[in-house]
Amino acid sequence: MTTDQSKAPAKRDRILDAAEHLFAERGFEGVTLRQIASQAGVDVALASYHFGKKDELFTAVFQRRAGELNDRRLAALAEAKRQAMPNTVSVEAIISAFLRPLEDVQREGDSGWQHYLALIAYVNNHTYWGQRLMSSAFDQLVTEFIGALKAALPEAPNDKIYWCYHNLSGALTLTLARTGRIDRLSEGACRSDDYQSAYDQMIPFMAAGFYSVCKA
Amino acid sequence: MTTDQSKAPAKRDRILDAAEHLFAERGFEGVTLRQIASQAGVDVALASYHFGKKDELFTAVFQRRAGELNDRRLAALAEAKRQAMPNTVSVEAIISAFLRPLEDVQREGDSGWQHYLALIAYVNNHTYWGQRLMSSAFDQLVTEFIGALKAALPEAPNDKIYWCYHNLSGALTLTLARTGRIDRLSEGACRSDDYQSAYDQMIPFMAAGFYSVCKA
DNA sequence: ATCAAAATTCAACGAGCGTTGAAAAGTAAA
DNA sequence: TTTACTTTTCAACGCTCGTTGAATTTTGAT
Incomplete structure (x- = not known):
């Protein structure tokens, strides 16, 4: 086939997919290159050939979908x-533009996006090297959304806006991690994989929090 | 010294302290027993002698302070x-009883509690084996608090209560992780280690969210 | 068909891992 | 001071890790 793009980079992408899945589930040190290669159906040396060191593979996985996610969220905003x-954009509308694209990629796509969002949760909670990745991938987008929130809440003290975003980010992170804890606590009344319910309640919850804290 | 309890178990406790610190910072697989022993100033074999396998050491660290934390929170409630x-206990008072004991142990104590709370954040975000630890250590306490929330919000649908608690738990978890991300995003206006500000804003934020979502 | 380049596999390395059994040091009662 | 016991160290084991250089296969243009 001449310049066939549907089959050419199959193994390279399968390494990324397997790494995405396993890194999200067990973290950077919790996964070996041999496990990734095995799940991808590939020799272990191939990961080094395509991506170099293990942490460079992790970075490649993390950045692969970041651009598209940022584009979708910016388009929604x-x-x-x-x-x-x-x-006059409402706080609800801003939060919705921040969250709904996540629901979209989960609903339409294969399980790759699910794993990727869980990987964001893992990185976001990681103190040391995780923060470099978060900043390089998402700081610009977050700053954009915080600007919109400041415009929607013109009387809000500067630090309160950031603390409120912190609350939103934390709740979202736990949602993306899909630990199954809410399933157990609620004895089945809620499900970690029920994203629609999660976002349906999170948007009014967070908007009310913003309004309450950012009044004065 | 006869029956001196102030010096007797020094090395055993130093292993727990070092493990607490390092596990919280880099996760279970991100830390070696040799690093723990080195930080504790102890031979590597001593950890195995006192605690058995590596995951049993982790469990011992996680459970060491759980009982006292539960006692403090229950007393506050x-x-x-x-x-x-x-x-007629208000939602604010219940959330406050859930959060303020964390602030207390951080303010009064040494850095051990800081590391322990970061360890809770790590475990809470961990999908697989983390959830067994969370349930065994904290399910009973959380159920107690959720019962109080249901009493304070008698008209709330059952599942909404759990989703709201999920939001609270996620925001709290990110706070306890102290990743430094809010410091960077806010360009210094907020600090991850400023617990008092974190809880001062979190209590009204979460209460407003509960009221907003749990109306109908 | 030829040939150079890219992709992939193979085989192996040195290092560090968790764990263990035996030796040594410390402790306290008889 | 002997004795029994606990605590701590020492030395080493078998194993798995990430990485690499050479060999092999595949690919695509000539």
């Missing part, structure tokens, strides 16, 4: 601004 | 009930 009068 | 009329 732009659409919210378009539908509202200038400078 | 009982005090909130005592100060209010029967069945």
